[in-house]
Amino acid sequence: MPGSKTKITEQVTAKAGTMYNDYRFGDFNYGSARERLDPGFFEFISMVKNDKKVFDIGCGSGYWLNVCVREGIPKENITGVDLAPSNVEELGKKGFKAVCSNVLKLDLNDDVSDFTICNGVIHHTNDPFKAFGELVRITKPGGYIYLNVYNIWNPYFYLVHRAMFPLRFLYWNVSKKIIDFVYPLAGIFFQPLAYLAMGRFLDERTGKAFFMDQVITPRAHLFSKSMIESYAKRKNCIVEKFAYNRYFLMLGAIIKVES
Ligand SMILES: C[S@@+](CC[C@H](N)C(=O)[O-])C[C@H]1O[C@@H](n2cnc3c(N)ncnc32)[C@H](O)[C@@H]1O
Known part of the structure; x- marks a missing residue:
């Protein structure tokens, strides 16, 4: 019989799978502004040499996979992995190798990847250290x-996450329709911020994907540099570089897996 942590972890995974399947995260109406906001990513892929294998774990709708191709990485060397079947299906149609799998128990062999991307994913799991171990x-x-x-x-x-606990509780336990009422109201606050940050208002698809990702997500673990360093040390890795991304919202790290 699974222990209570295992059970909660499974519930969180199931919720994330459903949510991201319905509200696909990746390609948004503010377009390439995403790239400007994630300089750490470009530093990382500039290290990829042509014959190297790249895996994007939790790739969403594949925004960064397309950037990799545009930056010269051959499509056949790239694999996208995501929990949401809708993302994997769409990526397959676009000619990407794509696998539906859970970062907590990846359906991939050991040592398959030279460069592993995991952008905005492990903080949404119930066990980020286990997810890191899989990477x-x-x-x-x-x-x-x-x-x-x-x-x-x-x-x-x-x-946007901790203080919104009551809303999250209602969404997951009472009715998912609550979003239809709350989302337009929330827009009064976040649309001006989006305009300032991205230079345009978000269309409904983009806005809702963000809203679900940041407010309704069942988990949003927060990380400091020392926490990432501790993860790395426990798994025999070295953090080579940190970079704050997306106006200090995200902490990026380039981590070397020791030989
Ligand atoms: C915030 S989105 C990031 C998507 C993409 N990396 C990007 O930057 O555009 C989080 C993604 O992680 C995926 N995800 C969440 N939990 C996951 C899990 N346990 N295993 C694999 N993917 C997961 C979701 O399906 C979603 O596509």
Whole structure:
């Protein structure tokens, strides 16, 4: 019989799978502004040489997979992995190798990846350290991981996630229709911020995907540099570089898996 942590972890995974399947995260109407906001990612993929294998774990609708191709990484060397079947199906139609799998128990062999991307994913699981262990397991010794996670020092998450607990509770336990009422009201606050940050208002699809990702998500763990360093040390890895992304919302790290 599964223990209570295992049970909660399974519930969180199931909720995330349903949510991201319905509200697909990745390609948004503010377009390439995403790239400007994630300089750490470009530093990471500039390290990829042509014959190297790249895996994007929790790739969403594949925004970063397309960037990899545009930056010269051959499509056949790239694999996208996501929990949401809708993302995997769409990526398959676009000619990407795509696998539906859970970052907590990846359906991939050891040492398959040279460069592993995991952008905005492990903080949504119930066990981020286990997820990190899976990233290390699939990455070859001497390979690299790009980890991008919520930054503990940004007050944003205390306001939009922690303080919104009652709304989240109602959504998951009472009725999912609550979003239809709350989302237009929330727009009064977040649309001006989006305009300031991204130079345009968000269309409904983009806005809702963000709203679900940041407010309704069952888990939003927050990370400091020392927490990432501790994860790395426990898994025999070295953090080579940190970078704050998306206006200090995210903490990115380039991590080397030791030989
Ligand atoms: C915030 S989105 C990030 C998507 C993409 N990395 C990006 O930056 O555009 C989080 C993604 O992680 C995926 N995800 C969440 N929990 C997961 C899990 N346990 N295993 C695999 N993927 C997961 C979701 O389906 C979703 O597509």
